[in-house]
Amino acid sequence: MARYSPVADSAPQTKAPEPPAQKEPPVTWSSLPHKSQLLILAACRLSEPLSNTCLLPYLYYLIRSLDDGTSKDGQKSSNSSISRRAGLLVAAFALAQFATSMLWARLADRYGRKSVIVYPLLASIVANLGFGFGTTIPRVMFWRLIAGVANGNIGVMRTMTAEIVTERKYQSRAFLLLPLVFNTGNIVGLALGGLLATPTKSLPWIFGGIKWMEKYPFALPTMVNAMVLSFALMLAVGGLKETLPSKIGQRDLGIDVARRIVRLVLRLRAHGYQSIGSDEEELRTGLSSIPPSRQSGPPPSSMPSQPATLKTKAIAITLAGFTLLPFHNAAFMQLFPIFMSTPFNNNINHEGHGLFFTGGLGYGSSTVGLYLSAFGCSGIFLQMFIYPTLQAKFGTLKIFQFAFVMFPLSYVLTPYVLLIEGSTARGTAIAFVLSLQVIARTLAIPSSVILLTNAAPSPKLLGTLHGVGNMLSSLARAAGPALGGWVSAKGMEIGMVGCVWWTYLTGIAVLGVMVSWKMEEGKSPHEKERSLRRKDDD
Known part of the structure; x- marks a missing residue:
């Protein structure tokens, strides 16, 4: 036993220098955990944008063909009538989402997340095919409603993302994945709708003379979607x-069947010379390399028992900002293709106060689709390479607020491109205002999802909060195009094509700016839970 030494005890203690803390490597796309699960979820996320945006490039021509160009009184359908019906057709999809989003959330909490993704995906395939072969407005409206019901599970996908990736350092990229796929789906849907609608006319060297395509001119893009x-x-x-x-670890028939199929393929590839044991080993290192997406943290019995509620002012403001974004963005997605398709008015009055003029850009469906999809590509570049850097430097809330300021500027300027003389100058102007809107929504959409997720006080309430958020955003995406179509029709009747842009869209966007400045940026619900657990341990 060492003796007590007063000399040694009184000697000055020199503290050994601590080794420098190793800097944590930066988060990259390749460092995301459970990438295979996120990629499958991303593929499922394509359902909504493909189903919802494919019709936009040819929406004007679809409605004009379904009602045979005439109204009930025998008069030729006016641009205001087409705009009004287009708004209702677009709104039907989101209205069905609104009506079923909470139902899907409850079913997901009871029966599991996977089943609430698989079965609606099957219904979405059927709805796409039904819409493409619809020959009357009631029929296509019905299939739009079915497609909306099938895509009311977006909140479940967001919840699943939060359950797969629980660490905050991966949040910006994990929660960016679904909006990134959404933007990609929008671009693909717009391109498909623009290129493949009326294929016997737009691509006669490939589809010319095919009778069923002449009878159903808008079926091909929806078939590709399916x-x-x-x-x-x-x-x-x-x-x-x-x-x-509660369902993690239970037997999954779909995965079991997939493994049996892969096992059979491996045996056939080896010409029967591989043993079953080697096949099993390859499967264990291949298919089974995907780890189960388990919740991080202790079991429910050891969780802190502090009550959590969604009825707080911070959550209410976050939900308001989350809802206002699709309220005007969905209306823009419906109004802008109509604006591009409406025939150009050669008799525009350039004099006066610059408010009363009407008309559109007069582009065909293929031009509209290519135009919108081409500019949407810039959104993908922003989300993949620019957004993570900006989010890490300025924070999610600052990016969200900056994006909201850009929306009103885009909406105010859009109608004035009609007053610019010369097709080249006019095209440049429309490219500018469209770029403003695309950049704004590219920054705002992933930020809104992260802010909503971080507003949840507990992981247990994450699914409910996203269900409420999806319900409200679906309602906004239903009301936005419907009200926008009505205001646009009224504006055209009084000779003011900019009415809907200067009053409705700009007004909602400005309200969104005001709400965004009252929002707060919180921690992820899993971090909040770990903080509470540490406090309880102390």
Whole structure:
């Protein structure tokens, strides 16, 4: 035993220098955990944008063909009538989402997340095919409603993302993935709708003379949608793992069947010379390398028992900002293609106060689709390479607020492109205002999802909060185009094409700016839970 030494005890103690803390490596796309699960979820996320945006490039021509160009009194359908019907047709999809989003959230909490993704995906495939072969407005309206019901589960996908990736350092990229896929789906949907609508006329060297395409001129893009979603359905059935805590680890028939199929393929590839044991080993290192998406943290019995509620002022303001974004953005997505398709008015009055003029850009459906999809590509570049850097430097809330300021500027300027003489100058102007809107929504959409997620006081309420958020955003995406179409029709009747842009869209966007400045940026619900647990331990 060492003796007590007063000399040694009184000697000055020199503290050994601590080794410098190793800097944590930066988060990259390749460092995301559970990438395979996130990619399958992303493939399923394609359902909504493909189903919702494919019709936009040809919406004007679709409505004009379905009502045979005449109204009930036998008069030729006016641009205001087409705009009003277009708003209702676009709103039907989101209205069905609104009516079923909370139902999907409750079913997901009871029966599991995977089933609430797989079965609606199958319904979405059927709805796309039905819409493409619809020949009357009531029929296409019905299939739009079915498609909206099938895509009311977006909140479940966001909840699943939060359950797969729980660490905050991965949040910006994990929660960016679904909006990134949404933007990609929008671009693909717009391009498909623009290129493949009326294929016997737009691509006569390929589809010329095909009778069923002449009878159903808008069926081909929806058929391609159905094919893409069928592939996503196979991935979900055979590879997506359950993340509901009470169902994790239970047998999954879809995954079992997929493994049996892969095992059979491996045996055939080896010409029967591989043993079953080697196949099993390859499967364990291949298919089974996907770890189950388990909740981080202790079991529910050891969770802190402090009550949590969604009825707070911070959550209410966050939900308001989350809802106002699709309120004007969805209306823009419907109004802008109509604006581009409406025939150009050669008799525009350039004199006066510059308010009363009407008309559109007079582009065809293929030009509209290519125009919108081409500019949407810039959104993908921003989300993949620019947004994570900006979010890390300025924070999610600052990016969200900056984006909201850009929306009103874009809406105010849009109608004035009609007053610019010369097709080149006019095209440059429309490119400018469209770029403003695309950049704004590219920055705002992923930020809104992260802010809503971080507003949840507990992981237990995350699914409910996203269900409420999806319900409100669906209502906004229903009301926005419907009201926008009505205001646009009234504006055209009085000779003011800019009415809907200067009053409705700009007004909602300015209200969004005001709400964004009252929002707060919180921590992720899992971090909040760990903080509470540490306090309880202390």
